[in-house]
Amino acid sequence: MKAQFWGVRGYVPTPGAAFLRYGGNTCCVSLRGANGELLVLDSGTGFCELGAALMAGDFRDGRGELTMLITHTYWDHFLGLPFPGIVHVPGNHLRIYGPDSARGSLEMIYDTMLAPVYSPVSGLAHIAATHSFHPVPAEPFQVSQLTVRGMPLSQHAHSPIWAYRVEEAGRALVYITDARYTDDAIWRETVGFARDARCSSIARPTCVGRRCATMATAGWKTPSNWRWKPGFGGCTFITMRRPAPTTTWTHWWRAAAANSPRAGSASISTPPARGRWWRCSDEPGYASSRSRT
Amino acid sequence: MFARIWGTRGSYPVARADVLRYGGNTTCVEVRAENRCIILDAGTGMRLLGEALIREPGAPRQLDLLITHTHWDHIIGFPFFAPIYSAGWHLNIYGLSRIQASLRATIANALGDPLFPVGLEDLRAELRFYEIHVGGAFELGPVRVRTAQANHPYRALAYRLESGADTLVFVPDTGPFHTVLFGDEHIEWTGAPGAGNGAEARALAEMRTRVIELAQGADWLLYDAQFTDQEYARFPHWGHSTASQAREIAEAAGVRELLLFHHDPRRSDAELDALVAAQRAAARPGLAVSAAAEGRLLLRGGPQ
Numbered sequence: 001m002k003a004q005f006w007g008v009r010g011y012v013p014t015p016g017a018a019f020l021r022y023g024g025n026t027c028c029v030s031l032r033g034a035n036g037e038l039l040v041l042d043s044g045t046g047f048c049e050l051g052a053a054l055m056a057g058d059f060r061d062g063r064g065e066l067t068m069l070i071t072h073t074y075w076d077h078f079l080g081l082p083f084p085g086i087v088h089v090p091g092n093h094l095r096i097y098g099p100d101s102a103r104g105s106l107e108m109i110y111d112t113m114l115a116p117v118y119s120p121v122s123g124l125a126h127i128a129a130t131h132s133f134h135p136v137p138a139e140p141f142q143v144s145q146l147t148v149r150g151m152p153l154s155q156h157a158h159s160p161i162w163a164y165r166v167e168e169a170g171r172a173l174v175y176i177t178d179a180r181y182t183d184d185a186i187w188r189e190t191v192g193f194a195r196d197a198r199c200s201s202i203a204r205p206t207c208v209g210r211r212c213a214t215m216a217t218a219g220w221k222t223p224s225n226w227r228w229k230p231g232f233g234g235c236t237f238i239t240m241r242r243p244a245p246t247t248t249w250t251h252w253w254r255a256a257a258a259n260s261p262r263a264g265s266a267s268i269s270t271p272p273a274r275g276r277w278w279r280c281s282d283e284p285g286y287a288s289s290r291s292r293t
Numbered sequence: 294m295f296a297r298i299w300g301t302r303g304s305y306p307v308a309r310a311d312v313l314r315y316g317g318n319t320t321c322v323e324v325r326a327e328n329r330c331i332i333l334d335a336g337t338g339m340r341l342l343g344e345a346l347i348r349e350p351g352a353p354r355q356l357d358l359l360i361t362h363t364h365w366d367h368i369i370g371f372p373f374f375a376p377i378y379s380a381g382w383h384l385n386i387y388g389l390s391r392i393q394a395s396l397r398a399t400i401a402n403a404l405g406d407p408l409f410p411v412g413l414e415d416l417r418a419e420l421r422f423y424e425i426h427v428g429g430a431f432e433l434g435p436v437r438v439r440t441a442q443a444n445h446p447y448r449a450l451a452y453r454l455e456s457g458a459d460t461l462v463f464v465p466d467t468g469p470f471h472t473v474l475f476g477d478e479h480i481e482w483t484g485a486p487g488a489g490n491g492a493e494a495r496a497l498a499e500m501r502t503r504v505i506e507l508a509q510g511a512d513w514l515l516y517d518a519q520f521t522d523q524e525y526a527r528f529p530h531w532g533h534s535t536a537s538q539a540r541e542i543a544e545a546a547g548v549r550e551l552l553l554f555h556h557d558p559r560r561s562d563a564e565l566d567a568l569v570a571a572q573r574a575a576a577r578p579g580l581a582v583s584a585a586a587e588g589r590l591l592l593r594g595g596p597q
Contacts, residue, residue: 017315
């Protein structure tokens, strides 16, 4: 299993010279399984770059297939979906898993996003590639050789947020964004979602989270809510003193800029940079990816 | 009057290394005249403008936002515009009047769950929404504003801002006026020849005339140039023009400087340089051509 970061920014894309190294696109991570399965975590504007790269292969000829796991439908995780050429080529197939909101199913939300008032596409019916929308199953499910587990991070009916864990051949990648631990129960459950990996002898899960996320070490306190506005989701670095060695961080706050992590986090994090490969299949890959920063 | 360009890109923001000079933020232009601050469109460039306004001592606390249309690339900067989170700021928001949905509802529905964590009711600045009609004219302090309809899916506005001797015309999204006629919610005509197309062709010709009138004698015309001619042939239904079509409108309107605008997200700085060079070579004498670059100041007699 190989992961590549296409967008690591939270809230809003940040073009500009100060954001080149870690990247200014919003959330999108691609995963390639050993058999070539393509899994995409979220579709922020990073998906536009991924889509451009995929146009070099099967997707250009309408023979591409991908499975997308949407954590939630806020702009920075969803708004990149209709832009890449690959979704406008007939024959391509996108299987999209994500939570339904009390205000509409995932498919309805996407259709609303494409309404004439917001988009020249003028509705999902005008997207040429085949899309199928699926609620996240409660049980683990397979995408070819990859096992996918979902866990609801937030039960907020209007904007449910899910975390994902993808496993292949004893390795796991855990993707947790926009976590806000409103009570200890959710915190413990989230820790378990990632920590179980170790218990079941899956070594070194990589947690990709929003400035907080590594659940692989026990004994942490519940992180405080974010200061600017309670309810946004997201935690601070300050409470994260001892992340697991393989933790990478994404969803950088734009003010935390730029090409260097904030002082408080410099010693603990290995921020992902756009376009770099993180290998989940061998130890040297981990080592080299960590040493690059 | 002077203007600053905060966002030049069309469709979606891009954060690549090959777009640093012209910029990757989507459309936003700030116009200042006396103590009036008028913002054209709310693309991601608006975030940078907000940060600058907050830092500026004595910045005007009453702002006017003129929206051409509410496609995502023209509104996604709005909730990241810092002044809307502070009491004491007033924002007057102008946009096209539609029978399908109010301007306020369109913005409110884009914010809030399940698309965004902040709702319109959470904002602390005082917001007022004004719906305007195609062809409408009004004054914002010392600035005279005129509007015309652009040829774009679901209709869009184009704006002319005049103050003193300076004129800026903003046409970020429009298709050309010969093949496709866009209406509300659907394409009204695809340029297919046949009997009964007279009305559609006349509507397009009329729209072109009005846009040229709007741009007449402008100091700066910021005009949709998303496509090359080859790309337009493939994507006529997206409602965007080519650089040469932009130049033809600028020439017909006797514009002083044409700024190619709404750059395609895949277009690199080097490719834009080439587009500009080609249009400069073709332009009639007296017409300056450039591509809008993020951060550029538009000031007559000032730095270019």
